[in-house]
Amino acid sequence: MSEIxxxxxxxxxxxxxxLGGPTAVIDLGGLRIVSDPTFDNAGPHGYLTKTADPAVDEDGVGRADLVLVSHDTHPDNLDERGRAFAKAAPLVLTGPLAAGRLGSPAVGLTPWASHSVPRADGDGDLTVLAVPAVHGPEDGxxxxxxxxxxxxxxxxxSGQGLPTVYLSGDNASIRTVAEISRRVPDVGVAVLNAGAARVPAKFDGRPLSLDSRTAAAAAAVLGVDTVVPAHYDGWAHFSExxxxxxxxxxxxxxxxxxxxVPHGTWIQLAR
Structure with a gap:
């Protein structure tokens, strides 16, 4: 079934x-994977303002088998309830600096390092490859x-019999997407943070994540069959x-x- x-x-x-903002739930290989969990209610979060609650809260998502945290320093990518949700999971994969701040069960991966997670469907492992991201302009x-x-x-x-799924995190660099495409030519699905996040005090207000046109360019460079847009609503600093x-x-x-599709609605992926 594919209903909520x-x-x-x-x-x-x-x-x-x-689910809104950057938060995605990915079911692959019998595993429930949650990326950048943000479950706090709408309202001020430091210098950022959240404008909508998540479509499904942490109780509705249930316990994750794996949490992916692109970065832990901005509340629109990891908030207080999201941090508690991540800490309750058996494994969190993130960057080395974030892993040091988060502590157990976080494991830090440098770009192009991978981590294997046994699949719950018994068909080998799910491989999680860390890839680079540039959270702002190339010349920043x-x-x-x-x-x-x-x-x-x-x-x-990626994994045997599974679609290969790329999660961009807050990346604004097409050059980085091109490098990922060269190294991982079989990406079939891309979850792209595409809201053109802008903070006036940073980099002359230039985008900190993909905008709509660079998201389309990223899709073309990757040659993917499916693009799932994320992180384009729910926060006041998105400009698109x-x-x-x-x-x-x-x-x-x-x-x-x-x-x-509406947030909280499943998109079925072809193998």
């Missing part, structure tokens, strides 16, 4: 749903660790929304690959 229970989400064989000032804005990690999920994303994919001739 009033109290939660049915487990799927191979599917993705976005780098910190002492070489990061623009902060350390951000994207992920590629769903209408801009749909127009950009239409103008690029890529509307057939864009999958847009």
């Amino acid at each position: 229970l009033t109290t939660g989400l049915f487990r799927q064989e191979s599917a993705i749903t976005v 000032e780098r910190d002492a660790d070489g990061n623009v804005n902060c350390e951000v990690t994207g992920f590629v999920l 929304g769903l209408s801009e994303i749909e127009l950009a994919f239409h103008e690029a001739g890529l509307s057939p690959v864009l999958r847009v």
Whole structure:
């Protein structure tokens, strides 16, 4: 079945749903994977403002088998309830700096390092590959660790008989997407953070994540069959929304690959 229970989400064989903001639930290989959990209610969160509650809360999602955290330093990607949800999981994969701050059960992966997770369906392992992300313009000032804005990690999920899924995290760099495409040529599904996040005080207000046109360009570079847009609503600092994303994919001739459904609704993935 692929319907939503009033109290939660049915487990799927191979599917993705976005809950709002960056938070996605991916069911693959018998595992429930949750990326960038954000479950706090709408309202001020430091210098950012959340404008909508998640479509499904942590109780509705249930216990995750694996949590992916692209970065832990911004409340729109990991909030207080999301942090508690992640800490309750058996495994969190993130970047090395974030893992040091989060502590157990977080494991830090440098770009191009991978971690194998036994699949609950008994068909081998799910491989999680950490990939780079640039949280701002290519020419943005780098910190002492070489990061623009902060350390951000994207992920590629793969396994025998499973679709290969790329989760961009807050990446604004097409050059980085091109490198991922060269190294992982079989990506079939991309979850792209595409809201053109902007903070006036940072990088002259330039986008900190993909905008609609660079998201369409990323889809073309990757050659994917399915794009699931994320992180384009629910927060006040997004400068583009769903209408801009749909127009950009239409103008690029890529509307057939864009999958847009209400938050909390499953998108079934082909093997």
